[in-house]
Amino acid sequence: MTSQQEEPLTIDGRWDIPYRHTAGQAASRFFRELKENKRIVGGRCPSCRRVLVPPRSFCERCFVPVEEWVEVGDKGTLETFTIVYAQFTSLPPPPYCVGVIKLDGADTGLIHYVGGVDLQDLEAAKKALSVGMRLQAVWRDQREGKITDIEYFTPA
Amino acid sequence: MPRRVAIAGVGLTRCSSWRKDVAYPELVYEATSAALQDANVTPDDVNAVVYGSMDPFDGLNAPEKWNVDACAAAGMLGKPYLKISTGGTTGGSTALAAYYHVASGLYDVVLAVASQRVGETLEAQLVLNTAVDPVYERGFGMGAITVAAIQACSHMHYYGTTEEDLALISVRNHENAMNNPYAHLRVKFSVQDALSSPMLSWPLRLSDCCPSSDGACAIVFASEEKARRLAPQPAWITGAGQITDNYFAGDRPWYEDWDSLAMLARRVYRMAKVDDPLREFDVAELYNAFTIQEILEYEALGFCEPGKGAEMVRKGVTAMDGQLPVCPSGGVLSTNAIGASGLVRVAEAALQVMGKADKRQVPNVKKALAHAWGATIGFHTLMILDREAP
Ligand SMILES: [Zn+2]
Numbered sequence: 001m002t003s004q005q006e007e008p009l010t011i012d013g014r015w016d017i018p019y020r021h022t023a024g025q026a027a028s029r030f031f032r033e034l035k036e037n038k039r040i041v042g043g044r045c046p047s048c049r050r051v052l053v054p055p056r057s058f059c060e061r062c063f064v065p066v067e068e069w070v071e072v073g074d075k076g077t078l079e080t081f082t083i084v085y086a087q088f089t090s091l092p093p094p095p096y097c098v099g100v101i102k103l104d105g106a107d108t109g110l111i112h113y114v115g116g117v118d119l120q121d122l123e124a125a126k127k128a129l130s131v132g133m134r135l136q137a138v139w140r141d142q143r144e145g146k147i148t149d150i151e152y153f154t155p156a
Numbered sequence: 157m158p159r160r161v162a163i164a165g166v167g168l169t170r171c172s173s174w175r176k177d178v179a180y181p182e183l184v185y186e187a188t189s190a191a192l193q194d195a196n197v198t199p200d201d202v203n204a205v206v207y208g209s210m211d212p213f214d215g216l217n218a219p220e221k222w223n224v225d226a227c228a229a230a231g232m233l234g235k236p237y238l239k240i241s242t243g244g245t246t247g248g249s250t251a252l253a254a255y256y257h258v259a260s261g262l263y264d265v266v267l268a269v270a271s272q273r274v275g276e277t278l279e280a281q282l283v284l285n286t287a288v289d290p291v292y293e294r295g296f297g298m299g300a301i302t303v304a305a306i307q308a309c310s311h312m313h314y315y316g317t318t319e320e321d322l323a324l325i326s327v328r329n330h331e332n333a334m335n336n337p338y339a340h341l342r343v344k345f346s347v348q349d350a351l352s353s354p355m356l357s358w359p360l361r362l363s364d365c366c367p368s369s370d371g372a373c374a375i376v377f378a379s380e381e382k383a384r385r386l387a388p389q390p391a392w393i394t395g396a397g398q399i400t401d402n403y404f405a406g407d408r409p410w411y412e413d414w415d416s417l418a419m420l421a422r423r424v425y426r427m428a429k430v431d432d433p434l435r436e437f438d439v440a441e442l443y444n445a446f447t448i449q450e451i452l453e454y455e456a457l458g459f460c461e462p463g464k465g466a467e468m469v470r471k472g473v474t475a476m477d478g479q480l481p482v483c484p485s486g487g488v489l490s491t492n493a494i495g496a497s498g499l500v501r502v503a504e505a506a507l508q509v510m511g512k513a514d515k516r517q518v519p520n521v522k523k524a525l526a527h528a529w530g531a532t533i534g535f536h537t538l539m540i541l542d543r544e545a546p
Pocket of ligand 1: 047049061
């Protein structure tokens with residue numbers, strides 16, 4: 001028998017699998033509008049009339065197809081946020097701020113970065129950022145049809 | 157009509173950041189053999205097994221396969237075996253599935269097992285990162301903690317909850333864990349210590365967050381006839397249920413309130429005929445992976461009015477010697493073997509009702525509540541356990 005003090009053996013493992021996710025019809029159109037027209041579009045539900053941003057192909061409340069496209073503003077309101085100060089594996093280098101932003105004309109919130117504010121000092125950042133503040137999209141010059149074609153939202 | 161169901165026995169394992177003394181099936185066997193012994197049943201008596209875990213944390217596809225022998229489901233016994241996986245509610249859903257099995261009348265004795273080796277996931281964050289949809293939301297550094305942090309930001313803004321309130325919740329849970337031999341983090345510290353711990357995702361600090369744990373849990377669910385024969389004091393299930401919320405984080409702009417949990421509580425309280433949860437429950441085991449969530453849970457579960465959760469903490473209402481002790485086990489804040497944590501809440505609530513919670517026992521428990529949340533705060537489970545049959 002092995003003694004209690006003996007280190008148990010270990011066996012290394014790894015789970016490293018590449019994937020390719022299909023963006024789908026609504027997101028593909030949304031991303032194309034970002035890239036080609038610098039526009040943010042949502043889908044209006046024919047039943048409850050909510051404008052869903054980011055858009056989806058069906059309304060989960062009414063369970064009907066969403067086929068009407070509407071442009072919403074690239075300005076909006078910060079609903080809530082967090083400022084990240086830790087380096088999490090495979091996530092961006094800190095500090096960064098992530099918020100839920102309700103764009104003008106939309107009925108749902110968009111998750112995105114909030115930037116243009118010095119985040120290094122927490123006390124200063126807390127003064128510069130607040131729930132309900134107005135934000136404005138900062139667009140990238142080189143857009144590639146991704147949600148990050150908007151670099152971040154900055155205080156308007 | 158569903159049949160009456162009770163918990164007849166419970167098995168827990170010691171939890172730590174890495175149970176390197178045992179292989180996975182050895183860890184699960186520790187829980188299942190303890191549960192069978194506690195319920196005075198042999199593997200032969202078990203009619204079916206439900207098993208909960210989340211594969212990527214364990215590093216293998218279908219860990220239930222590796223653990224089938226340890227669940228008394230294999231070999232000559234050849235039992236039906238069902239796998240459950242619903243994010244953080246996995247353990248709570250596993251308890252529900254076992255309950256439904258018996259309530260349906262199709263099985264008399266069902267073993268619920270849930271396990272997770274988060275300690276063997278050398279980069280658990282990589283798993284958490286894949287929990288967010290890859291199309292719209294994954295690019296923004298959203299992990300489990302960031303979602304809890306935006307709940308905290310809203311609650312502080314609208315209701316005036318403070319970082320001190322959050323620190324106090326952390327201190328209380330870790331104090332409670334000192335009485336729990338199965339808990340992972342058993343350390344004493346002060347509110348000042350908590351407030352000096354590193355800021356991870358404002359307003360949440362290290363002290364506001366759960367650890368990553370290895371652990372397993374098993375519970376024997378039995379029909380009325382069996383339960384009365386097996387356990388001197390069974391823990392009767394008088395209410396149970398699950399609820400889902402929208403997938404997209406931005407579809408739920410009211411982060412200061414947990415509406416989905418409040419809806420589920422109304423449903424489950426109606427089932428169990430609970431009118432005044434603060435007065436009627438003697439103990440609650442809540443899924444408090446992050447301090448702020450305990451406050452949101454008090455409010456959604458009707459222990460107090462919306463916005464008054466922090467006051468409950470300050471007044472000590474939910475402390476061990478308060479009117480409604482919350483998480484005598486130390487909660488998820490002290491131990492989080494993620495897929496098992498929901499079932500551990502049910503196990504701890506059952507132990508309280510059965511009077512078998514040892515040093516963490518609350519005196520004279522008649523009614524207990526067990527909760528879990530999961531799926532980036534979109535899912536909840538609840539189960540109410542009672543000393544009296546419904
Ligand atoms: Zn609709």
